[in-house]
Amino acid sequence: MTTYQKDDVLLRVADITYRYSPKSEEVPALSNIQFDINQAELISIVGQSGSGKSTLLSILGGLLKPTSGELLYKGTNIYKWNDTQLSAHRNQNVGFVFQNYFLDPMFSAIENVQLPLYVNRNMTKSELFLKAKSALVSVGLEHRLNHRPSEMSGGECQRVAIARAIVNDPEIVFADEPTGNLDSKNGGLIIDLLSQFKQANKTVVIVTHNLDQAKQCDRMIRLLDGRIVQ
Numbered sequence: 001m002t003t004y005q006k007d008d009v010l011l012r013v014a015d016i017t018y019r020y021s022p023k024s025e026e027v028p029a030l031s032n033i034q035f036d037i038n039q040a041e042l043i044s045i046v047g048q049s050g051s052g053k054s055t056l057l058s059i060l061g062g063l064l065k066p067t068s069g070e071l072l073y074k075g076t077n078i079y080k081w082n083d084t085q086l087s088a089h090r091n092q093n094v095g096f097v098f099q100n101y102f103l104d105p106m107f108s109a110i111e112n113v114q115l116p117l118y119v120n121r122n123m124t125k126s127e128l129f130l131k132a133k134s135a136l137v138s139v140g141l142e143h144r145l146n147h148r149p150s151e152m153s154g155g156e157c158q159r160v161a162i163a164r165a166i167v168n169d170p171e172i173v174f175a176d177e178p179t180g181n182l183d184s185k186n187g188g189l190i191i192d193l194l195s196q197f198k199q200a201n202k203t204v205v206i207v208t209h210n211l212d213q214a215k216q217c218d219r220m221i222r223l224l225d226g227r228i229v230q
Helices: 053-060 083-092 109-118 125-138 154-166 184-200
Strands: 009-018 030-038 042-046 068-073 094-098 172-176 203-207 219-224
Touching: 009 053, 030 053, 030 203, 042 053, 042 184, 053 172, 053 203, 083 094, 094 154, 109 125, 109 154, 125 154, 154 172, 154 184, 172 184, 184 203
Parallel strands: 042 203, 042 219, 094 172, 172 203
Antiparallel strands: 009 030, 009 068
């Protein structure tokens, strides 16, 4: 198993290629991608539609195994783990925020945020409630605990999704077009909120089409036809 000792590197993307049909000769979705993601870094990934942004984010988050190459989390290639280990990593170390929120419409805000806590946790109902409430308070939604998604604005729904992503105190948050369904004001608020996690020593990776938002990050990675061009 490959190891890497540099302390501040949280994720190392080592020569990753991804093909939708592994044995085909088609142009790969990603080709020979290499870069590091450091602790407490805010990174944006930009590029045209079809450039490989979401595919790369899925690989970084442990959702999609690359055709070749390695993804090293604190020096260990996560794609050498079995399904149970990989699922535990996604639940405990990683948070996901998506453009479409993916909130359960029948659940209240606090019930949606509690969902990740049920995995590999031995917590009382009181502990579940308090931990989920704390996450919602941190995104400014202490007044929306019992509201369902249909009773909240798009910006509020996205904040619920962010609270759910951080409720397990992950080291890294991946956000795929988190402002794509929001107006510019709410979009800016969401980027500001994600940026604040860096102050808590968290790492955040944002996929976005919005160059103004991307430029607010510490570093911008530009993809073109599955390759890094900047």
